[in-house]
Amino acid sequence: MQSYKQFLELIQPQPGFKVLEITSHADALTAAVIGHLQPFRNHRMGIACYPGEHQHFEASETLKVEEVSNYSLPFRALPRDNDIVIIRDVLHKHTHSERILKSIYTTLANTGDVIIVTKSEEADTEAQKDLLERLEFRSANSIEILDGYTLVMAKKMHMWGNGL
Numbered sequence: 001m002q003s004y005k006q007f008l009e010l011i012q013p014q015p016g017f018k019v020l021e022i023t024s025h026a027d028a029l030t031a032a033v034i035g036h037l038q039p040f041r042n043h044r045m046g047i048a049c050y051p052g053e054h055q056h057f058e059a060s061e062t063l064k065v066e067e068v069s070n071y072s073l074p075f076r077a078l079p080r081d082n083d084i085v086i087i088r089d090v091l092h093k094h095t096h097s098e099r100i101l102k103s104i105y106t107t108l109a110n111t112g113d114v115i116i117v118t119k120s121e122e123a124d125t126e127a128q129k130d131l132l133e134r135l136e137f138r139s140a141n142s143i144e145i146l147d148g149y150t151l152v153m154a155k156k157m158h159m160w161g162n163g164l
Helices: 028-037 097-107 125-134
Strands: 018-023 044-049 063-067 082-088 108-119 137-143 149-156
Touching: 018 028, 018 097, 028 044, 082 097, 097 108, 097 125, 108 125, 125 137, 125 149
Parallel strands: 018 044, 018 082, 044 063, 082 108
Antiparallel strands: 108 149, 137 149
């Protein structure tokens, strides 16, 4: 099994921390993030499951699971409700990728992070970073810490661009 230690270091939870994962394959990485949040009081994890193969995760008070039936539909999330949004192998498949990133921007708390995880051969990293910058995310950069995947990470900055 692949170690997710470096990936989990990108997520610095504290009490009340909220993570949303938008994915086409909820799996061991999803389980690792859930486990990483467990020690913190009032944490919450949301999973928006787009078409694909998903490990079963039982919804609870701290875990919300949403099924999204196809790649032209949006996920549901409240404004400024999440500290980190992880989007895995969905952005490049979605009919309205710009609209999805705008929804992510809206649901992120100020100074929240977005992490785009894409299979390496399917990722156009520079295009993803350009799209993030155009949509007012800041400090977009790419890192390779998961075998076979490219991660692009950016931050929503308070009072920059789209503002609050």
